Amino acid sequence: MKVTTIGTGYVGLVTGACLAEMGNHVVCLDVNAEKIKMLNDGGIPIHEPGLDAVVSRNVAAGRLQFTTDVDAAISHGTILFIAVGTPPGEDGSADLQYVLSAARSIGQRMTDYKVVVDKSTVPVGTADRVRAAIDAELAQRGTPIGFSVVSNPEFLKEGAAIEDFMKPDRIIVGSDDDQATLMMRALYAPFTRSHDRLMVMDVRSAEFTKYAANAMLATRISFMNELALLAEQVGADIELVRRGIGSDPRIGYQFLYAGAGYGGSCFPKDVKALVRTGREHDQPLHVLNAVEEANERQKRVLVDKVVARFGEDLSGKRFALWGLAFKPNTDDMREAPSLVVIHELSKRGAAVAAYDPVAMSEAAKLLSHVPGVSFCERADHALANSDALIVITEWKEFRTPDFDRIKSELNQAVVFDGRNLYEPATMKLLGIEHHAIGRGTTAPTA
Ligand SMILES: NC(=O)C1=CN([C@@H]2O[C@H](COP(=O)(O)OP(=O)(O)OC[C@H]3O[C@@H](n4cnc5c(N)ncnc54)[C@H](O)[C@@H]3O)[C@@H](O)[C@H]2O)C=CC1
Ligand SMILES: O=C(O)[C@H]1O[C@H](OP(=O)(O)OP(=O)(O)OC[C@H]2O[C@@H](n3ccc(=O)[nH]c3=O)[C@H](O)[C@@H]2O)[C@H](O)[C@@H](O)[C@@H]1O
Numbered sequence: 408m409k410v411t412t413i414g415t416g417y418v419g420l421v422t423g424a425c426l427a428e429m430g431n432h433v434v435c436l437d438v439n440a441e442k443i444k445m446l447n448d449g450g451i452p453i454h455e456p457g458l459d460a461v462v463s464r465n466v467a468a469g470r471l472q473f474t475t476d477v478d479a480a481i482s483h484g485t486i487l488f489i490a491v492g493t494p495p496g497e498d499g500s501a502d503l504q505y506v507l508s509a510a511r512s513i514g515q516r517m518t519d520y521k522v523v524v525d526k527s528t529v530p531v532g533t534a535d536r537v538r539a540a541i542d543a544e545l546a547q548r549g550t551p552i553g554f555s556v557v558s559n560p561e562f563l564k565e566g567a568a569i570e571d572f573m574k575p576d577r578i579i580v581g582s583d584d585d586q587a588t589l590m591m592r593a594l595y596a597p598f599t600r601s602h603d604r605l606m607v608m609d610v611r612s613a614e615f616t617k618y619a620a621n622a623m624l625a626t627r628i629s630f631m632n633e634l635a636l637l638a639e640q641v642g643a644d645i646e647l648v649r650r651g652i653g654s655d656p657r658i659g660y661q662f663l664y665a666g667a668g669y670g671g672s673c674f675p676k677d678v679k680a681l682v683r684t685g686r687e688h689d690q691p692l693h694v695l696n697a698v699e700e701a702n703e704r705q706k707r708v709l710v711d712k713v714v715a716r717f718g719e720d721l722s723g724k725r726f727a728l729w730g731l732a733f734k735p736n737t738d739d740m741r742e743a744p745s746l747v748v749i750h751e752l753s754k755r756g757a758a759v760a761a762y763d764p765v766a767m768s769e770a771a772k773l774l775s776h777v778p779g780v781s782f783c784e785r786a787d788h789a790l791a792n793s794d795a796l797i798v799i800t801e802w803k804e805f806r807t808p809d810f811d812r813i814k815s816e817l818n819q820a821v822v823f824d825g826r827n828l829y830e831p832a833t834m835k836l837l838g839i840e841h842h843a844i845g846r847g848t849t850a851p852t853a
Pocket of ligand 1 (some may be wrong): 415442491492505509526527529671
C-alpha cells in the first residue's frame with residue numbers, strides 16, 4: 408500500500424519504518440528540513456534501539472523516503488497518517504494547531520480518495536474537527552472528493568518503540584466507515600497474524616481509549632509513589648509490597664515501580680489534557696488530579712532527601728548524577744525528573760556532575776546555562792570529589808556499578824537511589840549509606 412506519515416518524529420518515523428518493513432511504500436513528511444536532511448544523509452534524529460537498521464534496510468529497498476515536499480507526500484499516500492505533536496497548551500488542553508494544519512494541507516492538495524488517520528494523541532472529537540478542516544478546504548476548491556477519517560492511537564513506548572510497533576498488544580481502529588476499516592485491517596494484518604489484535608470501535612471511543620490507557624498507567628505509578636512515601640513512615644519496604652500485590656493477576660507486576668516520578672512527552676501532557684477535558688464537561692476527574700499532584704511532589708523527593716541529609720544550603724557541595732533521560736534507552740529529555748532535581752540542587756548552590764549514556768547532548772541544550780552543572784564523559788568520572796551519588800534513570804550500566812570505586816571516589820559513601828536499583832542489605836554490607844524510595848535509609852554496618 409502507499410502510505411504517508413505527516414510528522415516524522417518518534418511516532419511518525421517508527422510507524423513509517425515499520426510499515427515499510429512489511430512491504431508498504433512509505434513517504435515520511437516533516438516541516439523540519441534539518442531532520443529530513445539528516446534522515447536522507449543516513450542519520451537517525453532520535454536514539455531508539457533497532458530503528459537504525461529498519462530505516463536503512465527499507466531506504467535501501469526503495470520503500471522508505473523522507474521529504475519536506477508537501478505536494479509530493481500528500482499525492483503519494485492513499486493512507487495518510489497524521490503523527491505531529493500535540494503539546495499541552497497553557498490551560499493543559501492538547502494544542503491541536505499542528506494536527507489541524509496537517510488536515511488543512513491535505514484538504515488543499517488531495518486529488519483522490521484518502522484515508523486520513525489520526526495517529527497523534529488527540530482529545531475526543533478531534534476526528535470531527537479534522538474532517539471539518541478538510542471539508543472546508545475542499546469546499547473552497549469546489550472539488551468534492553471522498554475521504555475517511557480514522558482514529559488509530561499509538562501505544563508504543565520510547566526505548567522499545569520498534570518492538571512495541573511490530574508486536575503490539577492491540578491495535579485500536581476507530582472508524583465509522585467500512586471501506587476505511589477494511590484498508591486499516593489490510594495494512595495491519597502482518598502485525599496481527601498470530602491472533603487478531605485489531606479492535607474496531609467508534610471514533611470517539613478510540614480517541615478516549617488512548618487517554619484512558621496513559622491515565623491508568625500514570626495512576627498506577629503515582630499510587631505506588633504515594634504508598635512509597637507512607638512505607639518509609641511506617642517502616643515497610645515498597646519493593647516487597649510491589650511483589651506482594653503484583654502477584655495478584657488482577658493487579659499484575661507492570662508499572663508498579665516507585666521512583667523519582669514519571670516524565671516523558673506523554674504521561675504528563677495526557678494526564679493534564681484529560682483533566683482539562685473533564686473540566687470542560689463539568690465532570691471533574693478527582694483521581695487524575697491527584698495523580699498529577701502526586702507526581703509533581705515525587706519529582707522533588709530526591710531533593711528532599713538530599714536536603715534532609717546535607718541541609719538546605721548546599722553551597723560548596725557537589726553531586727554526581729547518573730541518568731538524565733526521562734527513562735532508559737532514549738535520549739528524550741521531555742519532562743525528565745532529572746531536570747527538576749538539577750534545578751533544585753543548583754538553586755541551593757550545589758554543583759552537579761552529570762552523566763547519561765545517550766542523552767547528554769539533548770540535556771546540554773536544556774541545562775548548560777544552569778549554574779554549577781557540568782557533564783562527564785563516563786559515569787565514574789562524575790564521582791571524584793562529589794559528596795554523594797544520585798541515580799535518577801535506571802540505565803542497565805548503573806545496575807551493577809563498581810561499588811568499591813563509588814566508595815573510594817566519593818567524599819562520603821552516600822547514594823540516593825531514585826529508581827531502587829540497589830538492595831539496601833547489600834549496600835549496608837558494602838558500607839554505603841543508601842537512600843532509596845519507599846525503602847528507607849540504610850546506614851552502613853559500623
Ligand atoms: N513519543 C511517543 O512515545 C508517543 C507519542 N504519541 C503521540 O504521537 C504524537 C507525536 O508525538 P512524537 O512523535 O513524540 O512527536 P515529535 O515531536 O517527536 O514529532 C512530531 C513531528 O511532527 C512535525 N510536524 C509538525 N507539524 C507538521 C506538519 N504540519 N507537517 C509535517 N510535519 C509536522 C515536527 O516537525 C516533528 O518532527 C503526539 O500526539 C504524541 O502524544 C503517542 C504514542 C507514543
Ligand atoms: O503515549 C505515549 O507517548 C506513550 O507513553 C508511555 O510510554 P513512554 O512515555 O515512552 O514511557 P514509559 O515506559 O511509559 O515511562 C513513562 C515514565 O514513567 C516512569 N515509570 C514507568 C513505570 C513504572 O513502574 N514507574 C515509573 O516511574 C518512567 O520512569 C518514565 O519516566 C506509555 O507507556 C506508552 O504506552 C504510550 O504510547
